[in-house]
Amino acid sequence: MESAFEVIAEPNRRAILSLLASSQQSVGEIERQLRMTQPTVSKHLRVLREAGFVESTVDAQRRLYHLKPGPLQELDTWLAQFRRLWSKHLDALERHLDRIEQSTPEKGTATKTNSPRTRRNPNRKADKGESK
Amino acid sequence: MESAFEVIAEPNRRAILSLLASSQQSVGEIERQLRMTQPTVSKHLRVLREAGFVESTVDAQRRLYHLKPGPLQELDTWLAQFRRLWSKHLDALERHLDRIEQSTPEKGTATKTNSPRTRRNPNRKADKGESK
DNA sequence: CAATAATATGCCTTGACAAGTATATGCCTG
């Protein structure tokens, strides 16, 4: 359990991260909101902490957990190499903002966001013997 | 093995995806470049295919695998909720696009950059004992 | 100091999955 990818493979951990995305939370708050047992929460928080996703500050007996950008940014960096697949030149930011209801009715694009699939040559029965 | 997150948790699968990011490859080419046994490659490709990451076209006995954007885009969408963590100035741009308000395009002064919609609640409590 | 709250940790069981090996399937060439 070292890589950031393995860490976020677990659904409960993703839920915790999403929860912390809004604001920091104590263990008990996470436990209640996500309906998980306390040891389970603590164990997931440990994994997240050791992987650098979160950090805790002490508040009396409570530990307040908050996000740290590092590993999430690393995931984002890895994803960057694929972004050309769905964002030709369109601003990716624009797509991420489609959650707002009132999109500005500018330049009536017909939502042709999908890539036009560059034509690949059929390459039918190409050279076979590959000297290696 | 349903979620895209679990699929990319495996290092070899990520390597395959990165390889396919440059161009499509046959199973044998992947096998050689990544130094994996052929059944291993086929099994990983199966997982990737069933999760919608890749698709194959037939070329004689070969299968040419290429990327599909869907699941990768989904990962990107999930990551979006955390981007404000490391893109401070991009966050300003985002808010600019969100509801077009006049935010200084230059980074300029390090303002508080209080988000209009995000509640960044300090949630302070437990002010009883200050000595620690 | 005792009692309690909040969190962390240890042990155990169970299940998932990755890789190795062997084999099956499909296609192509002579």
Next chain:
DNA sequence: CAGGCATATACTTGTCAAGGCATATTATTG
């Protein structure tokens, strides 16, 4: 049709992670 190449699948095994349960740890309050 035989033989070989390219890929897929079946079966087995070892590893490891997730969760339940009990308990330890630390801080707080009276």
